[in-house]
Amino acid sequence: MDWAEDEIAQAQLRHPDITDVLHHSFALLTATHDRMSTEFIYRAHARELIERVATGVLTKPGTSIEVALSLMQASLVTPLNTTAFGLYLRMWRCANLPALGGPIQDLDHHYEAIVATSIDDLESVARRKLSVSDRVLTLVTCEGFHHGEPVDCRLATARAA
Structure with missing residues (x-):
C-alpha cells in the first residue's frame, strides 16, 4: 500500500493539473502476479498504470x-x-x-x-x-475529501460538492 501511495504522490508531482484524479487511481494498482511482491517490479507496474490514467490511455491492457x-x-x-x-x-x-x-x-x-x-x-x-477487464476508473465515489482533507475533486459527487 505504501508503494502505491508513493507512486501516486510522485505522479501527482509530475501531473499537478490532475492530482484529484490520480488520487483515485489507487484501486487500479492491484498486484496481478506473485513477483509483484518485489518492490521495483510492483512500482514499475503501478507507475505504468498511473501514467495511463494521467494521459487518458486505457488501463485494461497488460502492463x-x-x-x-x-x-x-x-x-x-x-x-x-x-x-x-x-x-x-x-x-x-x-x-x-x-x-x-x-x-x-x-x-x-x-x-x-x-x-x-x-x-x-x-x-x-x-x-x-493479459487485459484485466475491471481495471478501470469507474464508479468512483468521492465525498470531496482525500486522506481526511477537503479537496476540490472533479470526481466528487454532486451531493458532496
Missing part, C-alpha cells in the same frame, strides 16, 4: 511488467523464440527496470533490428491477452 512476467514464466517451460525474447527485452526496457548488464546489455536493440514488426505484433497480442 509491461505483466507481459515480462508472463514471458519469464513461459521461459521456465520452454526456450523463448527470437520474437518472444525480443519482446521480453523490450518490456524490461519499457518498464524502466534496472539495466541487465553483462552480455545482455543493449542486446534489445539487436532484436528490434531483426524482428521489430513481429515483436510489435506479439506485444499487441500479449497486452490484450
